[in-house]
Amino acid sequence: MVGIVIVSHSRKLAEGIKELALQMTIGFEGVYCAAGLEDGEIGTDPVKIMETIREAEDGDGVVVLADIGSGVMSAEAAIEMLEDEPIRVKIADAPIVEGAIAATVEAFIGRSFELVLEAAEETRNFRKIS
């Protein structure tokens, strides 16, 4: 199954996204958080993200969702550190909550890496108000 990694500056935010995504995918174990600094402070840590991507990898690749600019940069740094490892990993160009939920649902039903990534990125086109 495709793994999902949620990168946020706030640990609460990442855990909240995971909580919400798992409400729709009861029993799914493929959602991981890499959020906050070691001491719980606000921030993102490339090494922690790298380790979390490794943990999330189950042979089918890992889709990363990140909150804001510096979270994306930390995730890019983490992916660079993994370049010698055979892990297929990409950051979704998507809003973090909406993208993580869509990706988790697709991963849960066993979709491929491409489809999980695509589902996350399609949420950029979501309208909430009709």
Place this chain on the structure above:
Amino acid sequence: MVGIVIVSHSRKLAEGIKELALQMTIGFEGVYCAAGLEDGEIGTDPVKIMETIREAEDGDGVVVLADIGSGVMSAEAAIEMLEDEPIRVKIADAPIVEGAIAATVEAFIGRSFELVLEAAEETRNFRKIS
């Protein structure tokens, strides 16, 4: 100042968004959460959202950010309950994290209701990956 209300099914998620938004607007007091059910369970409560909108109103209106479909519906129900009160309130058609951060920054620097709402909604066009 324009008030910001974050509506989420997950209390952790809303608190995480508030935590992150306030990192960029130290000392700002205009961000409120209406998230989870009374017992902390996952869900949204229109009455709680209505009360939180009232609390957030400071004379300049309130912009609401909501997570997913049923959160938007609960926020719409809350706004309907307020229709006899002179509160200018709208749900931003925006991703919850990105929209809440942009709206909070604009509210913090004293922008009008229209500009705060617009800043939130413009985040639909954000790209995270260049």
